[in-house]
Amino acid sequence: MQSVKPRLVPCPKCGTLAPFSPENPYRPFCSERCRTDDLASWAEERYRIEGNDPPEIQPPPLD
Numbered sequence: 001m002q003s004v005k006p007r008l009v010p011c012p013k014c015g016t017l018a019p020f021s022p023e024n025p026y027r028p029f030c031s032e033r034c035r036t037d038d039l040a041s042w043a044e045e046r047y048r049i050e051g052n053d054p055p056e057i058q059p060p061p062l063d
């Protein structure tokens with residue numbers, strides 16, 4: 001039987017080589033921590049940008 005080595009890709013967060021395969025549910029990250037950190041920082045950045053120019057949302061007048 002032929003053994004297939006999973007392709008190793010560098011984690012976008014910390015650069016650690018992690019297997020890019022179904023065995024790694026956090027691909028392309030190396031771990032849950034790196035994936036969570038990256039998503040958190042991305043969300044934070046987005047929130048900050050939106051926070052600089054908050055849209056004025058007026059509720060519709062109740063009549």
Ligand SMILES: [Zn+2]
Pocket residue numbers: 011012013014015016029030031034
């Ligand atoms: Zn990592």
